[in-house]
Amino acid sequence: AGNPPSSSGPEPAGEMMVFAAASLSGPFTDLAEEFEADHPGTTVRLNFAGSADLATQIQSGAPADVFASADGTNMDKVAGSGLAAGDPVPFAVNTLTIAVPPGNPAGITGFNDLGEPGRQVVMCAEQVPCGAAAARIEAATGTEITPVSEETSVTGVLGKVASGEADAGLVYVTDVLASAGSVEEVAFPEAAQAVNTYPIVRLTNARQPELADDFISFVHSGPGQDILRKAGFGAP
Amino acid sequence: MIQLPRWVLAAAGLGTVFLLLPLAAITAEVNWGQFIPLITSESSLAALSLSLRTATVSTLLCVLLGVPLALVLARLRFPGKRLVRALVLLPLVLPPVVGGIALLYTFGRQGLLGGVLDVLGIQIAFSTTAVVLAQTFVALPFLVLSVEGALRTAGTRYEAVAATLGAGPGTVLRRVTVPLVLPGLASGAVLSFARCLGEFGATLAFAGSLEGVTRTLPLEIYLQRETDADAAVALSLVLVAVAVVVVGLSYRSTSAGTPAVRQ
Amino acid sequence: MIQLPRWVLAAAGLGTVFLLLPLAAITAEVNWGQFIPLITSESSLAALSLSLRTATVSTLLCVLLGVPLALVLARLRFPGKRLVRALVLLPLVLPPVVGGIALLYTFGRQGLLGGVLDVLGIQIAFSTTAVVLAQTFVALPFLVLSVEGALRTAGTRYEAVAATLGAGPGTVLRRVTVPLVLPGLASGAVLSFARCLGEFGATLAFAGSLEGVTRTLPLEIYLQRETDADAAVALSLVLVAVAVVVVGLSYRSTSAGTPAVRQ
Amino acid sequence: MRLDLQAVLPERGIDVSLEIAAGETVALLGPNGAGKSTVVSLIAGLLQPAAGRAKLGSNVLFDVDRRVWLPPHRRGTALLAQEALLFPHLSAEENVAFGPRSAGTPRRAARTAARYWLDQADAGGFAARKPAELSGGQAQRVALARALAAEPSLLLLDEPMAALDVHAAPLLRRLLSRVLVGRSALIVTHDVLDALMLADRVLVMEGGQIVEGGPPAQVLRRPRSRFTASLAGLNLVEGIRRGDCFSAPGFEIECPPEASRDQFRDGSQWLAAFPPSSVLVSVVNPSGSAGPTRPTGQAGGRNVLKVTVTDLEPRGDRIRVGAGELAADISPAEAADLALRPGQEVLFTVDALALSLYPA
Amino acid sequence: MRLDLQAVLPERGIDVSLEIAAGETVALLGPNGAGKSTVVSLIAGLLQPAAGRAKLGSNVLFDVDRRVWLPPHRRGTALLAQEALLFPHLSAEENVAFGPRSAGTPRRAARTAARYWLDQADAGGFAARKPAELSGGQAQRVALARALAAEPSLLLLDEPMAALDVHAAPLLRRLLSRVLVGRSALIVTHDVLDALMLADRVLVMEGGQIVEGGPPAQVLRRPRSRFTASLAGLNLVEGIRRGDCFSAPGFEIECPPEASRDQFRDGSQWLAAFPPSSVLVSVVNPSGSAGPTRPTGQAGGRNVLKVTVTDLEPRGDRIRVGAGELAADISPAEAADLALRPGQEVLFTVDALALSLYPA
Numbered sequence A: 001a002g003n004p005p006s007s008s009g010p011e012p013a014g015e016m017m018v019f020a021a022a023s024l025s026g027p028f029t030d031l032a033e034e035f036e037a038d039h040p041g042t043t044v045r046l047n048f049a050g051s052a053d054l055a056t057q058i059q060s061g062a063p064a065d066v067f068a069s070a071d072g073t074n075m076d077k078v079a080g081s082g083l084a085a086g087d088p089v090p091f092a093v094n095t096l097t098i099a100v101p102p103g104n105p106a107g108i109t110g111f112n113d114l115g116e117p118g119r120q121v122v123m124c125a126e127q128v129p130c131g132a133a134a135a136r137i138e139a140a141t142g143t144e145i146t147p148v149s150e151e152t153s154v155t156g157v158l159g160k161v162a163s164g165e166a167d168a169g170l171v172y173v174t175d176v177l178a179s180a181g182s183v184e185e186v187a188f189p190e191a192a193q194a195v196n197t198y199p200i201v202r203l204t205n206a207r208q209p210e211l212a213d214d215f216i217s218f219v220h221s222g223p224g225q226d227i228l229r230k231a232g233f234g235a236p
Numbered sequence B, C: 001m002i003q004l005p006r007w008v009l010a011a012a013g014l015g016t017v018f019l020l021l022p023l024a025a026i027t028a029e030v031n032w033g034q035f036i037p038l039i040t041s042e043s044s045l046a047a048l049s050l051s052l053r054t055a056t057v058s059t060l061l062c063v064l065l066g067v068p069l070a071l072v073l074a075r076l077r078f079p080g081k082r083l084v085r086a087l088v089l090l091p092l093v094l095p096p097v098v099g100g101i102a103l104l105y106t107f108g109r110q111g112l113l114g115g116v117l118d119v120l121g122i123q124i125a126f127s128t129t130a131v132v133l134a135q136t137f138v139a140l141p142f143l144v145l146s147v148e149g150a151l152r153t154a155g156t157r158y159e160a161v162a163a164t165l166g167a168g169p170g171t172v173l174r175r176v177t178v179p180l181v182l183p184g185l186a187s188g189a190v191l192s193f194a195r196c197l198g199e200f201g202a203t204l205a206f207a208g209s210l211e212g213v214t215r216t217l218p219l220e221i222y223l224q225r226e227t228d229a230d231a232a233v234a235l236s237l238v239l240v241a242v243a244v245v246v247v248g249l250s251y252r253s254t255s256a257g258t259p260a261v262r263q
Numbered sequence D, E: 001m002r003l004d005l006q007a008v009l010p011e012r013g014i015d016v017s018l019e020i021a022a023g024e025t026v027a028l029l030g031p032n033g034a035g036k037s038t039v040v041s042l043i044a045g046l047l048q049p050a051a052g053r054a055k056l057g058s059n060v061l062f063d064v065d066r067r068v069w070l071p072p073h074r075r076g077t078a079l080l081a082q083e084a085l086l087f088p089h090l091s092a093e094e095n096v097a098f099g100p101r102s103a104g105t106p107r108r109a110a111r112t113a114a115r116y117w118l119d120q121a122d123a124g125g126f127a128a129r130k131p132a133e134l135s136g137g138q139a140q141r142v143a144l145a146r147a148l149a150a151e152p153s154l155l156l157l158d159e160p161m162a163a164l165d166v167h168a169a170p171l172l173r174r175l176l177s178r179v180l181v182g183r184s185a186l187i188v189t190h191d192v193l194d195a196l197m198l199a200d201r202v203l204v205m206e207g208g209q210i211v212e213g214g215p216p217a218q219v220l221r222r223p224r225s226r227f228t229a230s231l232a233g234l235n236l237v238e239g240i241r242r243g244d245c246f247s248a249p250g251f252e253i254e255c256p257p258e259a260s261r262d263q264f265r266d267g268s269q270w271l272a273a274f275p276p277s278s279v280l281v282s283v284v285n286p287s288g289s290a291g292p293t294r295p296t297g298q299a300g301g302r303n304v305l306k307v308t309v310t311d312l313e314p315r316g317d318r319i320r321v322g323a324g325e326l327a328a329d330i331s332p333a334e335a336a337d338l339a340l341r342p343g344q345e346v347l348f349t350v351d352a353l354a355l356s357l358y359p360a
Ligand SMILES: Nc1ncnc2c1ncn2[C@@H]1O[C@H](COP(=O)(O)OP(=O)(O)OP(=O)(O)O)[C@@H](O)[C@H]1O
Pocket: D011, D012, D013, D030, D031, D032, D033, D034, D035, D036, D037, D038, D039
């Protein structure tokens, strides 16, 4: 934090603020560490929250340099307010998968099982990205799910599944990987029909535009993408 | 005729402004042209109605559990009372999400009482019952605090007189204690009701969010924010208005009742 | 020697169990083998330290703004007092997220005061200052309620005597009023501190979640839930423990101080 | 310092005007709810009047017409009420030093003053004690020292002895009789002793108004109201002047020798007051003639009242025979001779020499 | 019904044992903090003793050894304290009906009983009023009716008149003297009048223990403690029997005629009590001889005390001359003749006929 301000040398240095979707908290923490190691004298501050929260915060004048959203809708809100410097670029995709409690007590085998009556299924509300993706799959497969709860975030779905409250939930592949064994995955092929794309952009009020661009490049670079792959994200 | 130093008035003014400006700001954000359609959409009305219904039931539960708790804390001496009181007041300071998780681990299928409830055929999670439990959990301490305070203020002298006149504990409670603390009970109930109305985190973590069943007004607001900030702001204002009315009522009833208990 | 009817004891027991079981359940979920490493990770310690620092500053602010507010509400008569009190107590019943949004609309760059603050070169949102403001906003009513209650209980008789002895308002406040309500003030401050510690929704919405700057313990718990449920549960327990200690302290100081004010 | 007060407070039915001369101690008597405490509060600045004005020395305390209202701490009045109200968190000495400290006296000097006034109030021994460690009487003496240490221009005492027990009250009364000398003070009391011992002048309040006033002895010797008469321990009979002298229903009194003839005008309302000790009690014989308890100085059917005994109360070494509003004090031996019991008809014969007669 | 009590409560320094016969009214006197209210609370069941037992009629109220403790509502005692404590949300009639209703009496019958007891307490007129609309005296009368309506086996009265004014107190006292006849009752009081008028027997408490007891007249005529003496308005002198008669420092009294010779044993502790009205006051001449205020029945230097006047207080139509613990009542004329003032040395001559002498 006590670093001198930028442009003290050829390499940009200083403190930069990255607003990233909560689902990115694992890989982006690692990304930031690597980036700091590659750019001595820089600090990457990470603000994780739901994409919609982040969009509101940015619109309210948050001092963000970079915004990494979990969907296009919230990115469009930011871009629509003229706060995006340039076009947002996709840097990762995420696919839905079925999370079940350890041991899969309800014996879920595929997406069609979720439509069966009597299943306690939890998914995201359509208003949030993961819910929108699920709706697209429902439409594509013709399977209609009657969820017992339409959560406002993936975290909510995970919590219900991990505690065994729900028989199954629709979450991202990355969430299952991150959950460290508190839920198990039941993969299903139809997931490919609703891929969620994560865009990233530098913001117009960025105080460290060069650093921001460097960071975005790093996310797109080989090492950056490796980190995302490890967390379960796909290439855009 | 007590006077207050000027800086006290200034600081009080500053405090009031600090608390009121955000309300003004949110009011200023409202898209008034769309206000009525936004707050009368089907999902908004469903959420409002669910909130009012669950808050009413929860408040009733708070009274039924909270008045006895307050009586025990105000009137009895027993070892460990201080610890019990600290624990009872905990939900007041616990982040509601943590409270919701804890409820999940208690009443959920895999929870502490899961087996028992399963045998009884009771399914709490994802039902309106879960909303009521979450609200009761966070609002109960408000009621206990208010009623305990009223009980301490009222003192035990009237109760002692009633007992010497031959009134058993039940009669004393019904005919003397409760009428005497009625103002405190009313204001506690109203505060609890307001807290139930505003409950968000514990409900989200424990009960889920399904329109008409578990999605109360605060959850609806949170969800609307994802897509329609105008609707979220409009609904927030509805919530603020209901809360103001309810808290205002609480103070009306308190001050109207105060003369009943004279020290 | 007041007796309580049996069903009151039963209901009080039920209420206590209802409030305590969730705490037991969450304790049971803790992965005790990993407990120490989990709560002593760098990010956990950063969050805990930030929480303790901000809660301390916020509590101080609560005292500075809340005591004057309580004085005005308890001692002065003015038109609209009931409305002011209802509004002042609003954060108590407002969903914290709504409060956070309202704060953003007030102190954010685009907010009500954004222009003024910009000119002054002050950037509040997403700074530790924002955390303090969010915490103060939600905790202030706790302090006002406690101190106002203590002021009403203490009455104005000592103040009246002090005034006739020639003490001006400032002297009366410093040498009589504050010492008399010290127990209530202490318990209010401790409650506020606990509420600050637990603050989540308003902080997330208004201050964001930056490690070491705005990510307090509850936010860290929320974030850990995404990746490491064990860590979240362990940290929740730490928060519960701190809250229990703090609320317990509050009641110790209250009861120790009670004899100071005799009606 | 001189006080001039005129104040109206309709919510409490108060409309008073009174003055206290410089150095004068005035006792304010009156039944419960008469408004005595309200008057004290108005002077001290703890209540705001709806109309009126007050001046203490050259200080205008309030003047509703001119919208002047001095806050309590600028009035130079100190108040001692029924409860000592010592600040519970301060020691006795710190309590007494509170006034001087508030006036800006340096710590050391305030301490010295506190010691002085504590000694004056026979409370020097408790300087270091906290109020919780003092008995009621001790606390009240400390409270008096605290009030005096503020060097008030006017000392206000609202029933200072009311909460004290039979041992502590006389001690404080004696103390007051010493410190009130030459001091402007208003003392509210229910007790006639206080008025007689402590006050230069007595005011009697009833229903929010001053109804009587004058030197204590005069007010108590010639009471104008039943309240004052009962305070003074006197029987009071309302009647009119008829013929030669005073006459009330069933009661005729010959004029006492000293009553000057020209004072009596026919038909005017007069009052007769006489102490219970000046009444002879005799039983009514079946034949109608009375056997007096002891020879009476007066002959004939005059000065005699036929009354019904309502109660008998021992009073020290005498027995008080109550008959409605009237009373007679006789010795236990006489009571035994008469075999008195409530409900019995007896004759009260009043010693004309003990009688006070004055226009109503 | 008969009460037998024996109770110890060390936190309050209480160790009492007392009994009240069926139908007997006992007055409990004593200085502040003596433990009177504590005894009442122990009987009513509002406090738990550390040791002891109590029985009311055949009902065991408590027996610490046998771990019996009856809750207040089963004891059949009703309590009336200094404050009326009428339930503020109920009308006077509902307040009085509270006891009968609690005992299971149907609404109508309870109402009738309430009316009856209100009438008995001269409070029938306020049946419909709320407590806030009653004066202190009215409220206390309603509270008495409420206590009586509960038909208690033992009525407990803890200073029922203490908070009433000079008008309301006698009214309630008269009422009590009517309703207490033949009733088991314990009345705590600071006032000797209550003891004399209302009680069959007096107990005096000091420091948590019963120190004196007996019929009111005897306790008051032959007080054993300064407290009781001051209540009875008597001078009390402690001394020893010496030679023929009683002797105290600076004070020798010839035996009164009725004191039988064999009662006196050499060197034993005795007490002398005499009323202030039996004392003659005379000034000490510069030559040492005294000029008495009126001729004394006794000759010589006996029955004479040399004392210093400490204060003078008017008392009704007499002046009380205080000299330390002793007092004399003289007429204003005599006081004027003697030109008495505090600090003066005078002689008190006691009328031997008014003297009570008894072993300590
Ligand atoms: N705090 C109050 N608020 C409203 N009315 C009051 C208050 N205190 C007293 N009063 C009313 O004002 C009137 C005068 O009361 P005040 O206390 O001055 O009488 P008082 O002569 O001091 O009586 P006491 O001998 O009982 O002390 C009464 O009618 C009383 O009911």
